[in-house]
Amino acid sequence: MRIDIITVVPDILKSPFEASILKRAIDKGLVSIHLHNLREYTTNTYRQVDDYQFGGGAGMVLMIEPIDKCISNLKKERSYDEIIYMTPDGETLCQPMANQISMYENIIILCGHYKGVDQRVRDHFITKEISVGDYVLSGGELGALILCDSIIRLIPGVLGNETSALTDxxxxxxxxxxxxxxxxxxxxxxxxxxxxxxxxxxxxxxxxxxxxxxxxxxxxxxxx
CATH class of the missing domain: 1.10.1270.20 (tRNA(m1g37)methyltransferase, domain 2)
Incomplete structure (x- = not known):
């Protein structure tokens, strides 16, 4: 399985994949994790990825252009089973959902940040929206880690005893x-x-x- 994670703060995501079951899965070649810094897909001098929302209101919004460029570049290289957006108003993550996603070959996870993303991203790029609970985090990175852990442990060969996950x-x-x-x-x-x-x-x-x-x-x- 290949997991591409799009984020504005990739450093938050690095250490969990360097330890325990997640690292074991990577070392075995059962999963590969690729972090993409959204700021690398900007064209402005300040590498700005967010802007004020139309109509006024508090909170900055991730702009559509860098997200479009990142997702489009990834899709040129391979097809994806799902392009997932981590958001508080998505479908709540559950075990059957994790079971299903664990059988995919390639997925993209977009981490929301600030107030969220331009709605056009959700309308035209995202195929699945997932929440990890009825609360709001500072960004989607921690939610993405929860999702990754829940699916990677289900991949055959990751756990020492594969029947262990079946009795969870x-x-x-x-x-x-x-x-x-x-x-x-x-x-x-x-x-x-x-x-x-x-x-x-x-x-x-x-x-x-x-x-x-x-x-x-x-x-x-x-x-x-």
Whole structure:
């Protein structure tokens, strides 16, 4: 998978891809990340990428021209499955969406900044708009990182045990059940006996019941 990220502050995005699972995926050649500084696509002396909005109002807006040039240059080199804009009013990121995007070959992620982008960008270039929650960030970079992490970990070969992702919360519209590790008893707090019984059918039944119970208690909307 190739991910091209368009941003005005690329430095924010660098370090997360230099550690942990994301770095492992890159080192294995399972994913490639390419950061594009929007200021490199400007023609003005000051490398300006934003301007005041028509009609007045607070907040600067990312201009259409540098975004057009960047996306158009990328599209000359390859076709893209999706051109994604990270925005608070987009479709909320969920596990099924991450599952779908993880199967794509090439995607572009445009990070909004300031007040956002010229609406014409959204009308003519963007194919999908994604939000990471009902709140506003200073820019789309952190949202882009969340999206990247959610999809990269699903790519076969990234996780040590590929079945691990299949048992995560939300994969079956259920939250994950409680999990335990050694020691089996700590300060008198014991691990449920079924988990140390070696009876794997019973263990799976327990996990399914606990997952349903937890979902019913915390996210009953998922069961609807």
């Amino acid at each position: 919360s939300y994969q079956d519209n259920l939250l994950a059940p409680p999990i335990y590790t050694r020691p089996a008893e700590y300060k008198g707090w014991k691990v449920p006996d079924v988990l140390t019984s070696g009876n794997f059918p019973k263990i799976e039944e327990w996990r399914e019941n606990e997952a349903y119970k937890r979902t019913q208690e915390r996210r009953p909307d998922l069961l609807e």
